[in-house]
Amino acid sequence: MTLLGAQPSTIKDVARAAGVSVATVSRALGAPGMVHDATRSRVLEAASSLGYRPNRAARSLITGRTGNLGVIVPDLGNPYFHSVLKGAQARARAADHAVFVADSEEQAGEEASLLEAMARQVDGLLLCSSRLTARALARAPIDRLVLFGRRVHGVPSVVPDSADGMRQAVTHLHVLGHRRIAYLAGPRRSWSDQQRRKGLEAACRELGIVQSVLGPVSPTFAGGVEAADPVLASGATAVIAYNDLVAVGVAHHLAARGVRVPERLSLVGFDDIPVASMTTPPLTTVAVPTEAAGRIAIELLLDRLGRGDTAGSCFELPTSLVVRQSTGPPPTRSQPSPEPRPNPRSS
Amino acid sequence: MTLLGAQPSTIKDVARAAGVSVATVSRALGAPGMVHDATRSRVLEAASSLGYRPNRAARSLITGRTGNLGVIVPDLGNPYFHSVLKGAQARARAADHAVFVADSEEQAGEEASLLEAMARQVDGLLLCSSRLTARALARAPIDRLVLFGRRVHGVPSVVPDSADGMRQAVTHLHVLGHRRIAYLAGPRRSWSDQQRRKGLEAACRELGIVQSVLGPVSPTFAGGVEAADPVLASGATAVIAYNDLVAVGVAHHLAARGVRVPERLSLVGFDDIPVASMTTPPLTTVAVPTEAAGRIAIELLLDRLGRGDTAGSCFELPTSLVVRQSTGPPPTRSQPSPEPRPNPRSS
DNA sequence: TTGTAAGCGTTATCAT
């Protein structure tokens, strides 16, 4: 038990207590193979009885390692990143590394400044959905980087296979009978959005589906609310949203107008964040294994710190369609749905 | 611009470039009043042209300060803590401190071990909704602690005024005409739950309202789903849930059974997490200024590091009722609502 | 106002 106010004991104290030199203590702890078994157990006992904890600063000063990892996300309030963070944190802690977390507020400038500030305090950095240009990334003040949700030449990365997820979503809708699908696009510069568009086009071409792209909209609940009317006007019988937040926004506005989902319009989201299963009806969505992503990204980072031979590697995560209740067959002509109520937003 | 691969420059390099001793460089940066103006500007120029950044480990070794703060939350996946974290992170960064974050997975044991692990690496620690006993807290391996969401004698803390929030909620329901209210309680050991119960009892006694306490339930969406039927059976015309997650769970199950909110039952949540405004109908809830809480908690912590005279202080945050659409007048006898559909969970 | 030098706690190098 740690006594309050007592000075933390140092390696010297342990050495004295065990009757050996500090070098031996250091070895007993760090390179167990280099000391006699008997000596080591004596040292270990002394250490634990004194409650000895190595001073990280001192260690860092000489090894050049901090034992810290950093994670930068565009928005700590976005549920999509929570489980990435959770996975990252868990994996890092298992490797006895602490995790710094910072929020770039969706701004490239802020991200760059964060990068600068953290570079010296961490052994490696995980950048989630980085807003930085490939150029800026290449001249980052730290080269032990791993990217999540973005692929940039020469930087190891973990990305969800969005294109395949999109293919699954489109196929699901096709099987249900939909022939006119709209995609509610996210930020134009978003790498994920580009992947989703590619997947959409490929799948629609293959299945002979008419697709239209709406947006881009803000990748938020509010963005979805605003897009609901245009979606309805587009004539599509099903809409795939850039992400769950947008889909939930669309569903919310549709409910307020008395438009039934999925009877009148089928709705698919992306990411499978917790709220997707809490709405009425629960949202059909393309799940991304974000917690695993966080774990794997840190794994990659730790690996890179060790041998550093994973420079350009890219780990592609499988995505999977979670079918809930926001998708169904398209409305039939013989069984028309009631007229939508007047738009509550313009009243 | 930072060149890749170049060794980071040290205080020695700066001293050489400026033609002064390392001590002068150190003072120019840390105690501007102790060096000649001309000298200082020469040093500053040299430092910036070399892109000098002090080595935190070396500084820490001598000052005993790390420049880091830690935040421990019970669950990184719980939206309630996200904005606390966000506020904390922002305030810390403004004070040039980095933030470690860790997830105790709702377990006191894990929290204690995290505390142990982080104690030496941070200057201070913010514990959110700590699961530790007052005893364990008192003998923590670090005494620069601030608590959020809990009040413990001798430890500075930031807490929402839940009792008052509860009073506002009860009053709101009373004005609408409700005379039988149920409270869906959270974890028995939760400090917040105890506050809410107190507020409930006081307000109900004052207003002459019949109250009943249901639960405790798990403070999650699933907990709410499970509690929905008992709530309905309780005969109350309005229910206040331990938190928004529970309220949303109740609403979800009620919707599936065809029970209308608020026509048949009024529903109030706690916390005002983002999902509260995304449901249909949007949730009436007691808002807690969590982001401000994070900022203030860090403020308190920084203050404590400086002079250390805020030992037992407690900052009580105002709460405010956000009236949305899940509350309304109680159903009248003359206008009975339709029978609920058979329970979908048992079909 | 400035310089010199002694440490901070650890690991790593070189002896033994």
Place this chain on the structure above:
DNA sequence: ATGATAACGCTTACAA
């Protein structure tokens, strides 16, 4: 297998 000792980069007495 073990010990003595020099670094690591910085702050801070103490001297000048």
